[in-house]
Amino acid sequence: MDTHANVPDSAEAALHAPTSEVEHSHPTWSTYWKVALILTIITVAEVWAYYIPSFVASRGFVPTLLILSALKFTIVVMFYMHLKYDHRLFRVLFTGPLLIAGLTLLALMFLFGHLFIKIM
C-alpha cells in the first residue's frame, strides 16, 4: 500500500502512520498486461460457449459460465483492486457485505425464484 505519501504532521497521526506490516508492493506493469490477457481469454471462452448449442443444452453450461464469471471477478478484485496486496481490513470490508449479499440472493432464489429444495 503506497497511499500515504502525505504524512500527517500531528503527533497522533504519526503514531498511527502506516507500519511496514501493511505496506505491500503492487504488481508490475507486465502483471497488469498478463491479467488483461487472461480476462480477455476467459471472456472469449464464455461467448464461444454461448454459441455451441450442444453445450448450451448440456448440464455443464450454467456451472461453467458461473465459474468463469467468478474467476474473472476474483482476478479483477485481487490484482486490479489490489485486495491480494492490501490490508486485511479491506478484505473484510469487501467480502463481508458480499457474503451477506450472496446469501440473501440465494435465500431469495429459494423463496421466490427458480431454485427449489426437494423434500421427500
Added chain:
Amino acid sequence: MSASAVHTSAPTHHHYTTLGLDSRKVAIWAFIGSECMLFVSLISTYLIYKGRSVVGPFPHEAWTDPSTGQVLKPILNIPVTSASTFVLLMSSLFMVLALAAVQNKELPKRTRGERILGNSKLWLFMTALAGTIFLGFQAFEFTSFVHEGLSIRRNLFGSTFFTLTGFHGAHVTAGVLWLVTLLAIDYRRNLGSRDSLLVDICALYWHFVDVVWIVIFTLIYLLK
C-alpha cells in the same frame, strides 16, 4: 481554538485509523461493500422475474408480435454486448496503468516505452474514453430495444433489465466524470506520487463498476 483556526488547519490533516490506514481508503471500501448489496438486490430481482414475462420481447427466445403477427428474434444482441464488455475490461487495464503511472511519477523514464507507461494523462484519458464508448454501446442497445418494442413498462424483463443496467450505466457515468476531473487536475498541476490516493480511490470505484458488469454480462446476457 477559534473557528477560523480550525478551518485553515483542516486541509493539511489526513485522517488515519488506529490501524494506520487512511480513512478515505477505508471509506471507499465500506462504500463498495454497500454497493455490493445494492447491485445484488437488483440482480436478485432480475433473476426472480426471469422467464416470467407474459408478453414479448424476450431476452433469449423468439416471439410473435400479436399486433402484426410478425415473428421477432430474441432481443439481446450478444456480439455488441461482448464488444462493450471487452471495452470495459480494457478500461480496467488503463486504470491500473494510470495508477501505476501516478505512483511512479518521480522515477526516471529512460526509454520511449517507459515514458508511455509513465504518462498518467494518457491512461486517465484512455480510461475515460473507454468508459464513454461503453456508455455509447449502452445507449445504442437501449435505443434499439425501444425500437423493437421493449420499454421499461412493457414486461417484467423490460422493467428489471432497464433498472439493473440503467443503475450500472449511471455508475459508469459517475466514474467517467470522476476520471475527467482527475484528468483536469493532472493537466492543471501534474499528479504526483503524493496524490496517488486520489487516483487509487477512483480506481477502486472503477474496478468495482467493472466487476459488477462481469456478473451482469454472465447472468443476463449469456445464461439462457
